[in-house]
Amino acid sequence: MTQENSPQKFSRRDVLKLIGVSAVAITAGAVLDTTRPWQNYSSETAWLARPLDLQAQGEDMLQEILRYATLAPSGHNTQPWKFAASSGHIRISPDLERALPVVDPDHRELWISLGCALENLLLAARACGYAPQVTYPDTAAWIDVALQPGNPSQDELFAAIPQRQNTRCEYDGQALTASEWTQLRALPLEQGIRLHYFDQTGLSALADLVTQGNLSQYADTAFLRELVFWLRFNKKEALLAQDGLFSRCSGNPEVPHWLGKLFVMSTQPGQQAAADAQKLLSSSGAVILTSSDDSPSAWVRTGQVYERLALRLTSLNLRSSFLNQPIEVAQVRGQVQKSLEGTAMPQLLLRFGHAAPMPRSLRRPVAAVVQG
Ligand SMILES: Cc1cc2nc3c(=O)[nH]c(=O)nc-3n(C[C@H](O)[C@H](O)[C@H](O)COP(=O)(O)O)c2cc1C
Secondary structure, eight states: OOSTTOOOOOOHHHHHHHHHHHHHHHHHHHHHHHHSOGGGHHHHHHHHTOOOOTTOOHHHHHHHHHHHHHTSOOGGGOOOEEEEEETTEEEEEEOGGGOOTTTOTTSHHHHHHHHHHHHHHHHHHHHTTEEEEEEOTTSSSSEEEEEEEOOOOOOHHHHHTTTOOBOOSOOOOOOOOHHHHHHHHTOOOOTTEEEEEEOGGGHHHHHHHHHHHHHHHTTOHHHHHHHHHHEEOSHHHHHHHSOSEEGGGGTOOOOOHHHHHHHHHTOOHHHHHHHHHHHHHTSSEEEEEEESSOSHHHHHHHHHHHHHHHHHHHHTTOEEEEOOHHHHSHHHHHHHHHHTTSSOEEEEEEEEEOOOOOOOOOOOOGGGGBOO
């Protein structure tokens, strides 16, 4: 282990300094934003996803680890996480002000999102020379990561963190090679979490379930209102909020807010269902993640395994995207469970295959997610 990346414990002073420095950066950024042309979207996303600085020390190293944690996916890109660091521990807590009460009333996907951030944080901490130890939210309402000194280690999952994205376009239909399937099936899992893979022959049965989920969700005005709240219809909205779903990331054009809202609120459920079924059928395969129970710890572990899988797919130059509708709608979730012929709880459904990357999504700066 080199002196440059030897692990240090983070003091409360480090964290306060980090918040102070970043608050100045945010204020300066806000001033710049009013004068900056909005076309800077791609330079913002490139800057957010720059490679981790392994030479960073003290609070700069902490900032880098947390930046990598925030590159994780989250439902509607709400980024529902808060981080607090002291005495060699990082605590990840849910930010319930960023919950999605309609699509995720039990905070199931919120905890899964925290699990995704946890997995990135662990990979980044190991690269910085820690041997992190996780305490799951069994008795407390947060995840605790103890940062013990260890040997720096990086793998292809760590390297894939800045490249991973949800790619929502149609894929090219090309089948996976046997070697790609072998590498996916070799992915390390977490306690109670299973992956149920489908090759192209299994996709039409899944498409029927996705259609049922879409027909239910897109006929629900409360679902559409919540979705619109998190949609960013143009670069200006996306850059101001630094969260949510920017239209270009889903392959849609930029439009004024009023027009985008009108368009989404009048979406025909059947049209949405047909488009998503087509996307699923264009894929090389799909996978349903299940857990042995429904609890915050099981959801966090699901998020970890999902993130690992998404990073493995990225490292194989494969794209992936969620189609969680059949799991988000309670009645359809029961059917998904039956189709797997088991008692495990379905948590996530994603498809994967070959396609060109799409524009990246934004993240809020680390200072906005660190608590004092
Ligand atoms: C628990 C969870 C559920 C999600 N559900 C969906 C979904 O049903 N459909 C979808 O297109 N994206 C879904 N997403 C992806 C997010 O919208 C995406 O992660 C976010 O917009 C950030 O974009 P990125 O993953 O490309 O960085 C989900 C993400 C998570 C973590």
